[in-house]
Amino acid sequence: MMKTAAKLLDDYLLRFRTPEEAAALFAEDGALELPYLADLGMPVRYVGREEIAGLLTRLLELVPDWMFRDREIVIDTPDRVMAEYKVDALTAGTRRPFRQHFFGYAIAANGQITLLREALNIVETARAFFPNGLADLLPAPIIEEQNKTLVLDALDTLFNKKDFDKAKQLWSDLYIQHSRHVPAEREGLFGLVRSMPDIRFEYDMAIAKDEFVWVHSRYTTSSAPAALIAVDIFRIEDGKIAEHWDVLQDEATRDESAGGYPMFGDAFPNAR
Structure with a gap:
């Protein structure tokens, strides 16, 4: 029996920390999309196992203790699944918390993921990774x-x-x-x-x-x-x-002022 979309998503979350194994769950032309990464100036679509594994490797470098937890299925059919899942870890660069509540939508065909589309909180991402937090956005x-x-x-x-x-x-x-x-x-x-x-x-x-x-x-x-x-x-x-x-x-009074103009506003203070 071929794996359902829900089973494939669970396997992906479990194997995320081993990028090559997680990427192997995708079809050869499968895609991982994170549309909100555009707000950070990053590519939003990664196609093929090599690109997907490369992205996951980079994410683990940024957040070494990245591990998904608290997965909850919202919609479940054999070839489509929508779920929520979370991450709570420290970033390597700023040592700030990276707390995310992901929404993932996966489509499966022939026992492989053809598309995984994820949404994340860009505000929390900026606070975690950027030196000045949200200000850098x-x-x-x-x-x-x-x-x-x-x-x-x-x-x-x-x-x-x-x-x-x-x-x-x-x-x-x-x-x-x-x-x-x-x-x-x-x-x-x-x-x-x-x-x-x-x-x-x-x-x-x-x-x-x-x-x-x-x-x-x-x-x-x-x-x-x-x-x-x-x-x-x-x-x-x-x-x-x-x-x-x-x-x-x-503050100088009029008599004390060498320049003849008030130091503050448009009037001198009363003489002392």
Whole structure:
């Protein structure tokens, strides 16, 4: 009796870790298709046992502990099967989790797979394999605008709203601080803000490029006679503020200004 589509799919999932054996389940001109790989800039169709074995070998290099589990049949006829199955392993390159819920549709003829078409979660794939996760899939202007929005929201959340719980979600727990005036790491920054309960942040310019955001800002507090005008530079990683540099000056009044123009906005502060 020739193997059904369901039996062939089960054998494929079981033998995946031995690419030549898994590829041998396909007809000579059988195909493995993963249409969503197009979003990653990869070929989506692999035809013939040699190409299929080559793809599986490459996938095992990327995820050495790749093993399918939790297979559930959704549709089952002798020559067609649709099933769901999962993978949960670490990638070799980033050491991030690769968690996937696959949907597979297989067609069989003469006891061989003629087509296996699989769908996977491209967002989770990007997070697992790419250095910047999903950001590496989106056009630069979109990412840069998102980074700028993140930074401005983070500064308002921390300095104006004093919402430290939310701020923890916006600053990396590995935050690097390059400022002369601000203590090291995320808790150093948060501790400084806690020590100045009336500190306020405002900005008049923000620019983003690649993973960096520059903000021209003003910080005021009753404990300082003059506001601080800053150019803050932030580096974003994995959707959080990961690193910070700044250049700071006391805000000049009209009498103190050598250049004759305000340092922030279009008006000088009141004389001190």
